[in-house]
Amino acid sequence: MCGIFGCVLKEGNAAPVIHGSLKRLEYRGYDSVGEVTLHNGQIFIKKDQGKIDEVHKLHNLDDLPGNIGIGHTRWATHGAPLQVNAHPHVDCSGQIALVHNGIVENFVELKLELENRGHVFQSKTDTEVIVHLIEDVLNVNPSLSLTDAVLETIKKLCGSYAIAVVSTKEPDKIVCARNESPLVIGVNENALYCASDIPAFLPLTKKAVIIDDGELVTLSLKGLEIRKIADSSLVTREPKLIDWTPEMAVKQGYPHFMIKEIHEQPDCLRNTLRLQEHYLDLMATFPDRAREVFLVACGTSYHACLAASYMFSKLAFLATYPVIASEFIEQHGKSVNIDSTILAVSQSGETADTLAAVNCARQRAATILGLTNAIGSTLTRVSRVYIGQQSGPEIGVAATKTFTSQLSVMAQIALRLAKKRGKVSQDEMDYLADRLQKLPDIVKTIIETQEEKVKQIAKKYKEAKTFFFLGRGISTATAYEGRLKLMEIAYVPAIAFPAGESKHGPISLIEPGFPVVFICPKDEAHKTLIGNIMEMKARGASIIAVIEEGDEEIKNLADDYIEVPKDIPEVLSPIPFIIPLQLLAYYMAVERGFNPDTPRNLAKSVTVK
Numbered sequence: 072m073c074g075i076f077g078c079v080l081k082e083g084n085a086a087p088v089i090h091g092s093l094k095r096l097e098y099r100g101y102d103s104v105g106e107v108t109l110h111n112g113q114i115f116i117k118k119d120q121g122k123i124d125e126v127h128k129l130h131n132l133d134d135l136p137g138n139i140g141i142g143h144t145r146w147a148t149h150g151a152p153l154q155v156n157a158h159p160h161v162d163c164s165g166q167i168a169l170v171h172n173g174i175v176e177n178f179v180e181l182k183l184e185l186e187n188r189g190h191v192f193q194s195k196t197d198t199e200v201i202v203h204l205i206e207d208v209l210n211v212n213p214s215l216s217l218t219d220a221v222l223e224t225i226k227k228l229c230g231s232y233a234i235a236v237v238s239t240k241e242p243d244k245i246v247c248a249r250n251e252s253p254l255v256i257g258v259n260e261n262a263l264y265c266a267s268d269i270p271a272f273l274p275l276t277k278k279a280v281i282i283d284d285g286e287l288v289t290l291s292l293k294g295l296e297i298r299k300i301a302d303s304s305l306v307t308r309e310p311k312l313i314d315w316t317p318e319m320a321v322k323q324g325y326p327h328f329m330i331k332e333i334h335e336q337p338d339c340l341r342n343t344l345r346l347q348e349h350y351l352d353l354m355a356t357f358p359d360r361a362r363e364v365f366l367v368a369c370g371t372s373y374h375a376c377l378a379a380s381y382m383f384s385k386l387a388f389l390a391t392y393p394v395i396a397s398e399f400i401e402q403h404g405k406s407v408n409i410d411s412t413i414l415a416v417s418q419s420g421e422t423a424d425t426l427a428a429v430n431c432a433r434q435r436a437a438t439i440l441g442l443t444n445a446i447g448s449t450l451t452r453v454s455r456v457y458i459g460q461q462s463g464p465e466i467g468v469a470a471t472k473t474f475t476s477q478l479s480v481m482a483q484i485a486l487r488l489a490k491k492r493g494k495v496s497q498d499e500m501d502y503l504a505d506r507l508q509k510l511p512d513i514v515k516t517i518i519e520t521q522e523e524k525v526k527q528i529a530k531k532y533k534e535a536k537t538f539f540f541l542g543r544g545i546s547t548a549t550a551y552e553g554r555l556k557l558m559e560i561a562y563v564p565a566i567a568f569p570a571g572e573s574k575h576g577p578i579s580l581i582e583p584g585f586p587v588v589f590i591c592p593k594d595e596a597h598k599t600l601i602g603n604i605m606e607m608k609a610r611g612a613s614i615i616a617v618i619e620e621g622d623e624e625i626k627n628l629a630d631d632y633i634e635v636p637k638d639i640p641e642v643l644s645p646i647p648f649i650i651p652l653q654l655l656a657y658y659m660a661v662e663r664g665f666n667p668d669t670p671r672n673l674a675k676s677v678t679v680k
């Protein structure tokens with residue numbers, strides 16, 4: 072997730088307008104920033120790594136000349152957050168500049184073709200191929216307009232993009248286009264704006280034109296022209312009046328970041344499915360060779376590791392050890408060695424406990440692999456190989472979208488490993504790969520169809536003093552994560568156990584009306600889980616079950632149930648099954664009068680041990 076912005080002004084300098092608008096998009100990414108303007112047929116660029124304020128202090132982002140320009144605030148996906156990788160990127164001649172939000176999946180092939188034709192690349196980004204492709208199209212056919220050159224270029228791209236392009240050859244225009252990354256146009260009498268999100272231009276205009284996937288827009292002082300990318304046909308669309316306050320705008324109309332981020336999960340999961348094969352293969356190579364593999368993390372990231380240990384075991388027949396990072400040194404510090412591989416998982420890449428475990432393992436020559444949402448974080452610097460989880464910045468303190476993204480990435484690594492080790496038949500691999508591709512839509516369906524129901528369940532149980540969360544097998548991880556969410560933002564003490572373990576002690580807590588949440592995918596443990604539900608029911612517990620659609624047996628036993636679509640493979644089940652529990656925690660917090668975005672005593676990144 073990055074932020075793009077552009078403006079064409081009747082009067083005045085574009086640079087301070089771009090700067091102010093990028094500040095309002097900073098929640099989309101903040102590891103580097105850049106601007107380009109056009110003036111007297113020349114291009115002027117400033118860009119650097121760092122937060123917008125830091126870069127402004129060093130370079131003064133406001134003094135670029137000209138009334139037209141584009142800008143970008145970055146959240147690195149391909150290429151570390153360095154000046155050279157910051158947007159805008161330019162072609163070989165330095166006459167065309169471009170900003171991009173999204174992922175170009177086929178950039179490796181495109182880059183090779185372009186290099187063979189003599190293009191020289193400066194950065195490690197996927198984005199830079201787009202601007203060289205535009206140049207290439209214009210080299211072949213110099214009479215094409217910028218709009219037509221961009222149209223021809225984007226037909227060659229696979230993946231997601233919202234782009235804005237300027238060129239000295241047509242210095243009065245910005246051409247932008249979108250596919251699966253957001254793009255909106257702001258309109259007033261004196262200016263046109265393009266941006267990733269409405270908040271970017273909200274103080275400048277309340278009139279917005281929403282651009283759809285597969286559309287290209289040309290902005291100039293003459294107005295805006297929207298075309299369909301497929302056949303270049305013109306589209307007419309009237310601007311809408313946006314009546315959001317600036318605070319609502321940053322949250323895109325949602326009351327809290329947490330619920331916005333829960334709703335972003337289908338898109339984040341789609342992004343994880345665009346990871347480069349090469350990195351996934353590399354990540355799978357080391358566990359395959361290691362004598363022992365530890366999955367090390369804290370909090371929600373640890374729960375993702377716990378689920379992943381079932382994935383590695385069931386798919387690749389590989390035993391891995393999930394370890395809570397703060398315990399790693401005590402438990403394994405003396406035995407970890409050159410034959411050990413540590414997969415450290417950390418959304419922030421800066422968690423002190425995780426980094427301490429990694430440090431200890433590094434000193435003993437173990438191989439460190441990193442999975443993180445923050446490219447450029449300490450974890451990426453100390454890992455032999457790392458992979459980005461592609462979730463974009465998460466503002467709500469409670470991890471939601473980053474959890475499901477971590478699970479999706481680790482499922483893909485486990486599948487690669489299974490293939491390498493020849494443990495899964497081709498048919499099963501194809502089936503699992505197909506279901507993984509469908510997960511973004513499945514998660515979308517759950518949010519669309521179950522949110523209201525979960526809200527009602529939260530209303531019903533808002534006074535409950537304690538909650539139980541139970542699941543078997545991989546759903547144990549889902550149960551632990553559901554409990555953590557509820558405790559940390561709704562302040563409801565909660566207990567989670569593997570369901571089979573509850574009769575060894577915790578069941579003594581049950582008394583009439585005690586809410587027990589069961590996670591019930593239709594896997595091999597389903598029958599046994601029904602037994603566990605009966606045990607609880609017999610003692611008067613109120614059963615809240617998360618079930619697969621049409622699971623009549625559990626529906627009949629439960630006091631309340633939430634449904635997820637059926638036919639989800641067991642190893643992937645934590646991704647859809649956690650969604651209702653994230654919603655439950657969110658609505659419980661709201662019902663109980665707490666702000667879910669800022670739970671007391673907690674910080675987003677825990678940098679102390």
Ligand code: F6R
Binds near residue numbers: 370418422555559
């Ligand atoms: C819970 C939560 C925390 C983090 C934990 C690890 O919602 O956000 O439990 O998961 O502090 O953080 P990272 O993944 O940044 O290492």
